[in-house]
Amino acid sequence: SLPWSIDQHTIDINVMGFAAASQCIFKLMCEQGYGQLAAINSIAGQRGGPNMAYHASKAFAANYLQGLSMHAQRLKLPITITDIQLGLFDKAVHLRTQLLLSPIDNVAGQILTALKKGKRRVYVTKRWRIVAWINRLLPEYIYNTRHWKPKKKGG
């Protein structure tokens, strides 16, 4: 089943809340004439997924941040918008893959380095960039079926 209340909750927080907070912060930065917005986002937004509202909300965030960055550019203000594309760490824990899991210090270190460099977008940790890239490139018939398992009968 797909209960609407779960999607609505995600949209309320990750879309409505995110946009309202970002707008508010951006306005404050415009008033003070400079600033940097560090937005924790997810590579889940690269493509749709079974957790529809979550994936879509992360795509919304990436798109919104891009727009804010363009806005700052046009206003000729030194405002940096950094989209921090985190890997799917919970999923990596679940899959028990050390390859995609990194110590929290590495995660924090890579975020800080990117912020100091004023990056527009950063993948944390770096190897998740490859996962994001593959996810984007996979043809629909593979992307949509690779986790497919036949349902057990009965039980």
Ligand SMILES: NC(=O)c1ccc[n+]([C@@H]2O[C@H](COP(=O)([O-])OP(=O)(O)OC[C@H]3O[C@@H](n4cnc5c(N)ncnc54)[C@H](OP(=O)(O)O)[C@@H]3O)[C@@H](O)[C@H]2O)c1
């Ligand atoms: N965990 C991962 O593997 C992963 C991967 C990629 C990206 N991310 C991103 O990282 C961010 C945090 O994820 P997480 O896994 O750390 O999630 P989490 O453990 O569930 O933490 C969510 C945080 O958001 C706060 N929050 C939720 N609803 C709120 C509301 N209505 N108003 C104010 N605060 C609210 C919670 O506050 P309370 O503690 O007070 O409830 C909590 O501090 C998210 O943007 C997520 O997309 C996480």
